[in-house]
Amino acid sequence: MQYTDWFLSIFEPVEFLLVAAIVLVLAYLALEHKEIVYAAFFFGFMASFVAAIFLLLEAPFVAGMQIAVYTGGITALIIFAVLLLPRAQDSSLELFATPRKRQLGFLIAALVMILSGLLAFIFPWAESFDDAVVTISNNLNDLAMWLWSYNGVYVQLIALIMVTSMVGAVALLKMDKAEQLSEIRGEFGIEAKPDFEEAEPSSNEEVADEDSEEGDD
Amino acid sequence: MMQTERLFRQFIPVLIWVILAIVLVVVMLLASWVLRPHVLQNSEKTSTYECGEEPIGPARVSYPYNYFIYTVLFVVVDVMGAFLWILTASDILWVGSAKYSVILQVALFVLLVMGGIWYVMKKLPEAALDGKETLEIYRKAKAEREKEQHHMGGH
Amino acid sequence: MVPLSWYLVLAFMLIGLGGYGMMVKRNLIRILIGAEIMGNGVNIAIIAMSLYSPVFTFTGQGLIILVISVAAAHTALAMVLMLVYNRRYDTVDLGHPVVKEES
Numbered sequence: 001m002q003y004t005d006w007f008l009s010i011f012e013p014v015e016f017l018l019v020a021a022i023v024l025v026l027a028y029l030a031l032e033h034k035e036i037v038y039a040a041f042f043f044g045f046m047a048s049f050v051a052a053i054f055l056l057l058e059a060p061f062v063a064g065m066q067i068a069v070y071t072g073g074i075t076a077l078i079i080f081a082v083l084l085l086p087r088a089q090d091s092s093l094e095l096f097a098t099p100r101k102r103q104l105g106f107l108i109a110a111l112v113m114i115l116s117g118l119l120a121f122i123f124p125w126a127e128s129f130d131d132a133v134v135t136i137s138n139n140l141n142d143l144a145m146w147l148w149s150y151n152g153v154y155v156q157l158i159a160l161i162m163v164t165s166m167v168g169a170v171a172l173l174k175m176d177k178a179e180q181l182s183e184i185r186g187e188f189g190i191e192a193k194p195d196f197e198e199a200e201p202s203s204n205e206e207v208a209d210e211d212s213e214e215g216d217d
Numbered sequence: 218m219m220q221t222e223r224l225f226r227q228f229i230p231v232l233i234w235v236i237l238a239i240v241l242v243v244v245m246l247l248a249s250w251v252l253r254p255h256v257l258q259n260s261e262k263t264s265t266y267e268c269g270e271e272p273i274g275p276a277r278v279s280y281p282y283n284y285f286i287y288t289v290l291f292v293v294v295d296v297m298g299a300f301l302w303i304l305t306a307s308d309i310l311w312v313g314s315a316k317y318s319v320i321l322q323v324a325l326f327v328l329l330v331m332g333g334i335w336y337v338m339k340k341l342p343e344a345a346l347d348g349k350e351t352l353e354i355y356r357k358a359k360a361e362r363e364k365e366q367h368h369m370g371g372h
Numbered sequence: 373m374v375p376l377s378w379y380l381v382l383a384f385m386l387i388g389l390g391g392y393g394m395m396v397k398r399n400l401i402r403i404l405i406g407a408e409i410m411g412n413g414v415n416i417a418i419i420a421m422s423l424y425s426p427v428f429t430f431t432g433q434g435l436i437i438l439v440i441s442v443a444a445a446h447t448a449l450a451m452v453l454m455l456v457y458n459r460r461y462d463t464v465d466l467g468h469p470v471v472k473e474e475s
Contacts, residue, residue: 008226015225015232016374020382027386027409031393036401043405050412057379057419058224059433061306062440065299066415069440073292074408074447080288081451082401085458094465097396105396113388120380125424136428138224144307146430147300147437149315152322154434155300158441159326162293163333165445169289169452170337173282282455289448296441303437 016056023049037082037089044075058138290334297330379420386413400454400464404447411443 026046033039047070054063082089097105147155256262301323304310309319386409393406415436422432458464 012223012225013374016378020378023382024385024389027389030405030409031389031397031402036399039402039405043408046409047412050416053379053382053416054419055228056225056374057416057423059419059423059436060224061303062415062419062433062436064302065437065440068299068302069292069296069444070408070412073295073444077288077292077447077451078401078405080285081454084282084285084455085401085464087458087463094399097398102396105392108395109388109392112391113385116384116388117381120377120384123377125376136423137430140303141307141309143430143433144303144309145313145315146434147303148309148319148322151434152318154438155322155326156329158296158300158438159329159333161442162296162445163329163336165449166289166293166333166337167341169448170286170341172452172456173286174342175456282459285452285455289452292444292448296444300437300441 012056016053019049019052019056023053035089036094037079040075040078040082043078044071047071047075058136060138061140061143286337290337293330293334297327300326376420376424380417383413383417383420386410386416389413398466400457400466403466404450404454408443408447411439415439 023046026042026049030039030042030046033042048067050070051063051066054060054066096102304319304323310316310323390406390408390410390413393409394403397403397406418432418439419436422429422435425432454464
């Protein structure tokens with residue numbers, strides 16, 4: 001019995017340190033890996049391990065949502081966008097910052113990290129997580145009531161935000177199609193050259209060229 | 218006094234399972250590395266097998282941008298599913314005094330998102346993105362040019 | 373019980389890593405990944421604060437649920453903007469891009 005208690009008391013710090021180290025290493029790899037597809041995969045793994053941190057923090061639904069949205073949605077989005085950009089996959093074409101700039105950025109980031117970490121250690125947080133006083137609840141009913149009943153307006157706002165971003169995204173993606181001149185070419189034939197200032201008498205060769213270009217598009 | 222039941226203790230089997238999965242993968246990779254014959258690797262051996270043909274071009278091609286729309290739609294439906302998921306994980310839809318207002322909220326939410334998807338897929342390509350404006354501008358320019366030419370030809 | 377400062381140090385380290393990525397990298401996708409890492413750090417910080425506060429409420433968790441959905445929406449929009457940038461400049465790297473010639 002004694003042994004079990006000791007194990008359970010040591011278990012949480014060990015688990016936290018393990019998961020935190022994995023998260024940090026994966027975040028560093030997601031930023032620094034040469035191949036950008038692997039970087040996206042490492043970001044997905046990092047999001048999954050952040051979900052483990054949320055489980056340590058007694059937030060099961062947030063952990064599930066982290067996996068569903070970050071790992072399932074955002075990482076898929078990033079990977080798919082990388083697949084759409086063949087230039088981005090070629091690591092030899094990627095522009096990297098100069099070493100001096102990189103060192104400078106690392107220095108600034110390390111300074112911010114160390115200062116805020118020191119502040120987090122020194123600052124007298126109200127360490128009031130006393131289980132005798134505070135009752136933690138991971139009851140999903142209360143969370144659902146908070147989200148849907150007390151603050152339902154926020155959920156509707158989220159729906160509006162998502163619809164707005166979706167309409168903007170689809171409009172941006174299809175804008176090119178709307179401005180494409182293929183329909184005009186179909187309607188007016190060869191005359192739909194962009195430079196209609198000079199009305200050259202078109203020879204047969206140009207017709208052939210135009211046709212082949214249309215086929216390429 | 219320690220709280221007896223913390224959430225992560227219920228997940229200890231999951232942790233054991235994760236460790237088993239990692240160990241299994243590492244052991245399989247190591248075993249295959251140990252057991253396989255280490256022969257010379259040249260470009261002929263490592264190239265892609267394409268039914269005996271010479272592989273042409275890189276394997277990474279760019280897909281059309283249009284398919285990205287479906288990814289965006291997937292993310293939106295994903296978030297909507299996550300919001301509905303908490304309803305199935307609790308019982309506020311059928312227990313308690315607030316159930317009717319919650320049902321109203323859920324209906325409004327689903328209607329908003331689904332209406333947005335319907336607008337994006339059906340209305341938006343017809344309404345704003347059919348290239349009509351470009352066509353109008355082009356027609357106007359063409360008519361002007363023809364008029365000008367006619368004018369010049371008349372002299 | 374792990375003290376609160378551990379979680380906060382983890383969150384600050386994630387925020388610092390993401391900020392490093394956003395400052396140094398020139399690839400737009402990597403900049404976006406850095407922003408997402410920063411967002412994850414902020415989420416951890418807020419959840420930890422809400423758990424360790426003297427009065428336990430569900431405000432922190434509900435807030436983080438809303439934040440995650442907004443993160444999904446803005447990532448989708450950012451990715452599409454990146455595709456438009458690639459279409460116009462024929463690259464996803466920041467710098468001094470040249471406008472792609474219309475063929």
